[in-house]
Amino acid sequence: MPGGEQVKLARMILSVPAVTGKLKNQFAIRCREFDVSAAWVKDRYLIKAHTDLAGKPRGTALDLCCGTGQIGRALKKSGWEVRGLDLCSSMAGSSGKFFPVSEGAAERIPFKTGAFRLVACRQTVQFLRIKDVFSEVSRVLSPGGIFIVSLTVPFSGIDAGWLHKIHRFKQPLLLKFYTAESLSAELKKAGFAIKESRRLTVRESLDRWMARAPELSCRVRREVISMVENAPAEYRRVHRVEKIRGEVFEDWNWVIFKAVFQGY
Numbered sequence: 001m002p003g004g005e006q007v008k009l010a011r012m013i014l015s016v017p018a019v020t021g022k023l024k025n026q027f028a029i030r031c032r033e034f035d036v037s038a039a040w041v042k043d044r045y046l047i048k049a050h051t052d053l054a055g056k057p058r059g060t061a062l063d064l065c066c067g068t069g070q071i072g073r074a075l076k077k078s079g080w081e082v083r084g085l086d087l088c089s090s091m092a093g094s095s096g097k098f099f100p101v102s103e104g105a106a107e108r109i110p111f112k113t114g115a116f117r118l119v120a121c122r123q124t125v126q127f128l129r130i131k132d133v134f135s136e137v138s139r140v141l142s143p144g145g146i147f148i149v150s151l152t153v154p155f156s157g158i159d160a161g162w163l164h165k166i167h168r169f170k171q172p173l174l175l176k177f178y179t180a181e182s183l184s185a186e187l188k189k190a191g192f193a194i195k196e197s198r199r200l201t202v203r204e205s206l207d208r209w210m211a212r213a214p215e216l217s218c219r220v221r222r223e224v225i226s227m228v229e230n231a232p233a234e235y236r237r238v239h240r241v242e243k244i245r246g247e248v249f250e251d252w253n254w255v256i257f258k259a260v261f262q263g264y
Contacts, residue, residue, distance in 0.1 A: 029214055061119070109139070
């Protein structure tokens with residue numbers, strides 16, 4: 001391995017604890033206003049898509065990287081017995097008001113093998129070592145158990161490049177930028193068979209999103225809004241970017257996968 005590559009690999013390995021610490025700090029800062037930080041957090045159609053794919057309650061569900069517990073709350077309301085896991089103690093404390101939550105990393109799920117009939121993970125895999133997470137999910141699922149994973153992704157190749165640029169600029173802790181196709185490929189590589197998928201859009205205010213991202217400087221917040229408002233024409237078309245009374249809005253594209261582990 002060339003010297004430069006060795007240094008690069010060493011930095012990646014050494015950076016894992018640092019990134020974990022920064023993630024915990026970032027979401028601890030954002031916890032208090034997280035539920036109102038973006039429309040998707042509490043969007044009823046998006047949450048319903050998750051509970052619909054979960055199907056009839058059949059035991060215990062894990063809300064993985066549960067945050068404030070919006071998905072877990074909905075699953076509990078529909079009849080599932082719910083447990084949660086989150087890296088951030090503030091988030092775990094917030095969702096822990098509604099169902100039992102443990103503090104820990106998704107790459108090392110602190111539950112017994114086969115403990116869950118359902119695992120749900122929303123808008124988090126971009127921060128995670130996905131190979132380790134999917135291995136752990138397959139371990140804690142009972143035979144025939146369901147894995148629901150969702151994420152905001154590009155609409156197509158038309159907007160993928162510019163959206164990637166925005167995400168990388170806004171979020172330096174991002175480990176990987178996923179499309180629907182690349183996330184599907186990761187699931188299949190990990191031994192999951194996709195049984196169903198859904199797509200839907202959520203209308204977001206960029207000003208609202210940035211106003212509740214206190215970990216970012218004012219300059220970065222302004223630049224993120226500008227990158228959307230002044231995006232290439234095709235991006236603005238598919239995201240339906242518009243400015244209303246000084247506030248910039250766009251559509252975010254969501255993909256939700258329902259998968260079952262079938263082995264490697």
